[in-house]
Amino acid sequence: MAYPATYKYTKEHEWIEVDGTTGTIGITDYAQSSLGDIVFVELPKVGDKLTAHETFGSVESVKAVSDLYSPVAGSVTEINSALNDAPETINTDANGTWLVKVTLANPADLDSLLDSAAYTKYVEEETGH
Amino acid sequence: MADSPPAAAMLKTPLHSLHVELGAKMVPFAGYDMPVSYPAGIMAEHRQCREAAALFDVSHMGQVRLVGSDAAAALETLVPVDVVGLGVDKQRYALFTNDAGGILDDLMVTRRADHLFLVVNAGCKVADIAHLRATIASRCRVEPMPDHALLALQGPAAAAVVGRLAPVLSQLTFMTGAEARIAGIDCFATRSGYTGEDGFEIYIPSDEATSARVWQEIFAAGEEFGILPCGLGARNTLRLESAMALYGHEISDTINVFEANLGRYCKLDKESDFVGKSALQTIQNAGGPKRKLVGLEIVERGIARDGYPVTTLDGTVIGEVTSGSPSVTLKKNVALAYVPVEYTSLDTEVAVTIRNQPVKAKVVPTPFYKRAKK
Numbered sequence: 001m002a003y004p005a006t007y008k009y010t011k012e013h014e015w016i017e018v019d020g021t022t023g024t025i026g027i028t029d030y031a032q033s034s035l036g037d038i039v040f041v042e043l044p045k046v047g048d049k050l051t052a053h054e055t056f057g058s059v060e061s062v063k064a065v066s067d068l069y070s071p072v073a074g075s076v077t078e079i080n081s082a083l084n085d086a087p088e089t090i091n092t093d094a095n096g097t098w099l100v101k102v103t104l105a106n107p108a109d110l111d112s113l114l115d116s117a118a119y120t121k122y123v124e125e126e127t128g129h
Numbered sequence: 130m131a132d133s134p135p136a137a138a139m140l141k142t143p144l145h146s147l148h149v150e151l152g153a154k155m156v157p158f159a160g161y162d163m164p165v166s167y168p169a170g171i172m173a174e175h176r177q178c179r180e181a182a183a184l185f186d187v188s189h190m191g192q193v194r195l196v197g198s199d200a201a202a203a204l205e206t207l208v209p210v211d212v213v214g215l216g217v218d219k220q221r222y223a224l225f226t227n228d229a230g231g232i233l234d235d236l237m238v239t240r241r242a243d244h245l246f247l248v249v250n251a252g253c254k255v256a257d258i259a260h261l262r263a264t265i266a267s268r269c270r271v272e273p274m275p276d277h278a279l280l281a282l283q284g285p286a287a288a289a290v291v292g293r294l295a296p297v298l299s300q301l302t303f304m305t306g307a308e309a310r311i312a313g314i315d316c317f318a319t320r321s322g323y324t325g326e327d328g329f330e331i332y333i334p335s336d337e338a339t340s341a342r343v344w345q346e347i348f349a350a351g352e353e354f355g356i357l358p359c360g361l362g363a364r365n366t367l368r369l370e371s372a373m374a375l376y377g378h379e380i381s382d383t384i385n386v387f388e389a390n391l392g393r394y395c396k397l398d399k400e401s402d403f404v405g406k407s408a409l410q411t412i413q414n415a416g417g418p419k420r421k422l423v424g425l426e427i428v429e430r431g432i433a434r435d436g437y438p439v440t441t442l443d444g445t446v447i448g449e450v451t452s453g454s455p456s457v458t459l460k461k462n463v464a465l466a467y468v469p470v471e472y473t474s475l476d477t478e479v480a481v482t483i484r485n486q487p488v489k490a491k492v493v494p495t496p497f498y499k500r501a502k503k
Contacts, residue, residue: 036154036362037172039455040432042484058484060432062171062455063362065484084430 001029001123004095008110009119010053012069015095018110023072024098027059030123032094035061041083041090043100048076050102052109057099059090072109074102142188143278143340151358159251161189164360174363175457178324179500182284182351183359184344191254192277192332193261195245197269204238204245206403207264209386209395215240220304220319224394225260226405230385230412233260234376239306239319244272246306246317248279248330250376264404278340282347283328283367285500286354291318291329293350298329312346314339323364325371326500363457370456372424372465372495378435378451379422379465385409388418388467390495420448421473424495425481427453427462431488433481439466440480440487447472450481456497463497464490 007015013031017024032038040060050056050070057068078101083089090097104110114122139162148155153164164186166174177183195204205212208223215221217240225233234253239246249257254273261271282290292299295309298318306319314333322328333343348356365375374380379389386395386409397410412418427433433453438446453464464481472479475494480487 036166037170039172040430062366062457063165065432065434 001033001120002095003028003116003119005116007095008071008113008115009122010069010071010113011122012067014069014071016071016110016113018104018107021104021107022077023074023102023104025071025100025102026098027068027090027094028119029094030127031059031066032091035059035064035066037062038087038090041087041099043079043081043083044076046076046079049105050074050076052106059087068099070102071113072102073105075105077101077103140189142186143335143337144186144188144344146337147341147344148186148358153358153360156361158361159189161251163189164358165362166360167358169357171360171362171366172457174357174359175366177355177357178284178326178359178363178367179458180285182282182286182290182354182356183324183363184347184351184356185281185283185359185364186278186344187281187330187364188278188335188340189251190279191247191249191251191257192274192279193247193249193254193258194272194274195247195261195265195269196243196272200245200269201240202401203265203268205399205401207260208238209397209399209403209405209409211396211399212238212240212245213401217242218306220306220321222394224380224386224391225257226386226403226409227382228405228408230387230405230408231382232376232380232384232386232389233257233382235374235380237319237321246332253376276334276336278333278335278343280331280333280340280344280347281322281324281328282331282351283322283324283326283359285327286351286356287326287328290347290351290354290356294346301329303327312342314343316343323373324367325373325496325498326367365452366454366457369452369454369463369465370458370496370498372497375452384467385412385418387412388420388422390422418470420467420469422451422465423468423473423492424497425450425453425464425466425479425490426493426497427464427481428478428489428491431481431483431486432462433464433466433483433488433490437464438482439468439490440482442478442480442487442489444480444487447479453481458498463493465495468492
């Protein structure tokens with residue numbers, strides 16, 4: 001499992017890559033592996049306001065629905081609509097497949113997220129992976 | 130996730146450590162720690178079953194013998210199908226009914242030379258055995274077979290695989306059984322299954338080592354056909370595409386035989402009385418049930434899942450999804466649901482409430498998938 005050092009992570013297994021005030025959000029390799037084949041993604045709309053640690057959509061595997069939790073507060077500027085037809089790209093490349101882009105409302109939100117080392121440790125402790 | 134007993138407290142089939150070695154994701158099911166999928170994943174396992182061969186461990190299910198010359202006549206009083214006339218080594222689908230014509234379990238019955246062989250659901254086996262003992266133990270011996278494992282080999286290549294091991298099995302017609310020696314073990318097998326494909330269910334008198342040997346031998350024979358181990362996740366998507374009932378979903382003690390579209394298994398004209406006969410006769414005399422099981426195809430974007438409400442297009446709740454998931458073969462989202470009979474005509478438009486949003490669906494014929502006739 002790979003958790004890029006340039007990303008920050010939530011305990012609900014989302015990642016965020018920040019460039020200035022733009023955050024790009026996806027789900028981690030551990031999340032896609034636990035879910036299995038992803039068949040459906042439900043994303044917010046451009047302009048929607050996200051609240052840190054609250055749900056903003058969902059990812060579905062054959063068997064289950066999994067809520068997505070926003071790492072940060074912000075407003076949605078772009079959504080990855082390619083995921084409508086090819087949700088499985090999240091399985092093949094979780095780190096490289098973004099779900100939404102947001103403009104951060106409060107950059108301090110990043111301080112409470114896990115860095116790559118802390119997330120790796122968290123996953124190992126939680127799951128033995 | 131719901132609370133479940135720790136893995137140590139759960140029951141295990143004889144093949145449990147093999148599944149763990151193969152890297153299966155294990156989940157609780159009917160008190161057992163079972164493989165839901167292996168590393169290939171549910172979709173690949175499902176496709177492989179439809180296109181080649183898949184091997185399932187379903188040893189959690191209950192296997193029971195009814196012994197005695199009166200066993201068939203006795204069992205006939207508990208099920209709405211004929212048993213007395215079932216030929217030797219022939220197999221039949223049956224239902225344990227209750228007084229209201231509801232369904233206590235569904236099962237497979239095979240007539241053997243000197244006994245009846247029953248296979249019942251894992252979640253119902255304790256209650257089923259109690260039911261048999263309470264009702265017919267004075268007429269025949271009720272003998273559970275807890276030391277038996279059960280492997281299901283399913284797929285268009287299943288006959289070829291089994292032909293490598295025990296040619297007698299590949300000669301079987303559907304819903305017929307024969308004894309066969311696999312990996313030096315005397316097994317019984319029927320040409321049957323729960324996937325909608327050709328296949329065999331193999332009953333193995335077994336401990337861990339024995340059933341692992343049989344599994345490995347089947348697997349080795351299947352290798353050239355691309356056999357994959359297949360878990361409960363794909364087992365569910367396969368049977369759903371074939372519109373086969375799952376206990377606790379399409380059938381249960383509060384659902385009667387006619388509502389569940391199983392009227393063809395209800396022989397009201399058979400001579401013997403059976404549990405629920407008069408209730409079912411009353412339902413039939415009244416013109417049939419008020420609600421029925423239908424197949425739905427989800428027309429707008431969304432996956433309907435178990436328990437989701439079914440509504441009219443203007444939002445009135447009329448029923449519920451009993452089973453729903455993506456159809457891996459058909460690449461659409463499908464569901465089985467109970468709706469009032471007025472909504473059961475093909476192409477009737479309804480909606481399924483998915484996370485508080487109405488998503489359009491329409492009534493379609495079942496099964497959703499039917500394998501091509503050779």
